[in-house]
Amino acid sequence: MEDGQAMDQDRVPLELARLWRIPLDSKLGRPARLDVGSVVDAAVALADREGLAAVTLPRVAESLGVTKMSLYRHVGSKDELLDLMRDAANGPVPDSLAGTGPWRERLRLWATEQLRVLEAHPWLAQVPPSGPPSGPNGIDWFDAGLRSLRLTGLDWGAKVGALMIVSGYVTSAAQLAQALAAGREGTGMDQAAAEREYGRAMARLVDPERFPDAAALFGGGLLEDTGEDTGENDFHFGLELLLDGVAAAVAGDE
Amino acid sequence: MEDGQAMDQDRVPLELARLWRIPLDSKLGRPARLDVGSVVDAAVALADREGLAAVTLPRVAESLGVTKMSLYRHVGSKDELLDLMRDAANGPVPDSLAGTGPWRERLRLWATEQLRVLEAHPWLAQVPPSGPPSGPNGIDWFDAGLRSLRLTGLDWGAKVGALMIVSGYVTSAAQLAQALAAGREGTGMDQAAAEREYGRAMARLVDPERFPDAAALFGGGLLEDTGEDTGENDFHFGLELLLDGVAAAVAGDE
DNA sequence: CTCATATAGTATCCTCAAGACACTATCTCG
DNA sequence: CGAGATAGTGTCTTGAGGATACTATATGAG
Known part of the structure; x- marks a missing residue:
């Protein structure tokens, strides 16, 4: 079809067109100093520097040397900007995920590479989810996830479900880590000290009559300090789980 | 010890004292019309009626017939209010979770009961996590989760990890369902129609050269309409996974 | 009984956000 | 060279969270 490209530009909703950076290439009117990419890049840089809360339209505009209202020509709304930022910050999938191979090792790598992205852009875990992957980078990650499961023989539904679980897990692990870090903001405590403190406060509040298992946990179980990096270990324990x-789904499918 | 109660009131941080509704019982000063409970209840009711975005200090105050600044006497900050709301809306664990029994069935029930809570208070899934469970209801759920795993022989760390994963999964499933519902707001599409539309848009944008697996998915796999309630099935598939x-952890532990 | 003190709630202020709308500036094409 | 299309600006409204200084109302010590 000769109109394939043209169709892409016309029939796709505006929001998707911006996500995929489909140029409108109308040469009329005043030429743009800005484009979607530069707005999003500025917003991402701002979030990296000062956190998601610092990303306001005025401040993004300021960092571009422009007034806030001009941003609306390129991003539509704050929420859409967040979608664009998410896709941009996810970035393309790293080369390590290129090939195929044993699914378990590929999927594990997929998860840990996602965690690396979330560590590079901590605010990313706080961007509220807005639906299935729709941007080019989101699709790239999605494609890589499907590729890691290509040899499993799972049906599409199972593959998609497994990917959502794994990537949801990575996100919530990152969220939790950040919440803990934020909680001990100011107090000069490290992770272990904060956990001890939490355990102590809970031990005082948790009535063993009402909450026997929780009380047992806070009473004794948590206080052994293994000295190792707890967060890392917890993450890998959950991931292997x-x-x-x-694996059970793959086996049950045969 | 005679000072047990007094210690509770003194040594516990203010935020925890409010979560646990520990009364200050100082009889001095002007008597309060408000207390933590009524503020939180009003905020929860408002969120149930109009969503989390409607919960602003002015509006909560208005619904209590009070000015906004008086709320700060009882909740400290908006973020703390959110914590209090989460614990309140979680509510105590339902009776069905009281006993003990085969862990798999107990843990499954724990998850589905959590989902019911998230369906009753949709905004709950959007409240940003703020750390490990700290309020009485949070501890109640935590205790019930530990109880469901009591007979497994897992160590504390594994139990806690498994619970975090399950409850994180329930939360992100609810979040996704809401994001999808919000995405098709206005458009009179049902779930299936919206999925078809999404698949069609993606099929147009996703280049089979760059994204072979994703393109295969969007090209053919998703379009079979089973007619059944997809969301429910997806949730249970993931939960059983x-x-x-x-189960593997339990078995490996023996 | 009365007055210092402690607490509850109020009145007013500030800073800053998102976004609507009408305006000006600058380009291409007929 | 103008007409129309697009980019960017100036100004306004609404409404948020929160700081501070105030008033109101109770208790309990002298």
Whole structure:
């Protein structure tokens, strides 16, 4: 079809067109100093520097040397800007995910690479989800996830479900880590000290009559300090648990 | 010890004292028309009626017949109010979770009861996480989760990890469902129609050269309409997958 | 009984956000 | 060279969270 490209530009909703950076290439009117890409890049840079809360239209505009209202020509709304930022910050999938291979190891890598992205852009875990992956980078990650499961023989629904679980897990692990870090903001405590403090406060509040299991946990279980990096270990424990679940689905499918 | 109660009131941080509704019982000063409970109840009711975005200090105050600044006497800040709302809306664990029994069935029930709570208070899934469970209801749910795993022989760390995964999964499933529902707001599409529309848009944008697996998915896989309630089925598929993962941990522990 | 003190609620202020709308500036094409 | 289309600006409204200084109302010590 000769109109394939033209159709792309016309029939796709405006929001998707911006996500995919489909140029409108109308040469009329005053030429633009700005484009979607530069607005999004500025917003991402701002979020990286000062956190998601600092990303306001006035401040993004200021960092571009422009007034806030001009941004609306390129992003439509604050919410849409967040979608664009998410896709941009996710970035393309790293080369390590290019090939195919044993699904478990590929899927594990997929998860840990996602975690790396969330560590590089901590605010990313706080951007509220807005639906299935729609942007080019989101699709790239999605494609890589599907590729990691290509050899499993799972049907599409199972693959999609497994990917959503794994990536949801990575996100909530990152969220939790950030919430803990934020909670001990100011107090000069490290992770272990904060956990001890939490355990102590809970031990005082949790009545063993009403909450026997929780009281047992706070009373004794948590206080052993292994000295190792707890967060990392917890993450991998959970990830392997998920992979075991996927393994069961793969096996049950045969 | 005779000073047990007094210690509770003194040594516990103010925020925890409010979560646990520990009365200050100082009889001095002007008597309060408000207390933490009524502020939180009003905020929860408002969120139930009009969503989380409607919960602003002015509006909560208005619904209590009070000016906004008086709320700060009882809740400290907006963020703290959100914490209090979360704990209140979680509510105590339902009776069905009281006993003990086969872990898999108990844990499954724990998850589905959590989902019911999230359906009753849709805004709950959007409240940003603020750390480990700290309020009485949060502890109640936590205790019930630990109880469901009591007979597994898992160590504390594994139990806590498994619970975090399951409850994180329930939350992100609810978040996704809401994002999808919000996305098709206005458009009179049902779930299936919206999915078809999404698949069609993606099929147009996703280049099979760059994204072979994703293109295959959008090209053919998603379009079979089973007619059944997809969301429910997806949720249970994922939950059983997680339970399989926990089962592997339980088995590996022996 | 009365007055210092402690607490509850109020009145007013500030800073800053998102966004509507009408305006000006600058380009291309007929 | 103008007409129309597009980019960017100036100004306004609404409404948020929160600081501060005030008033109101109770208790309990002298």
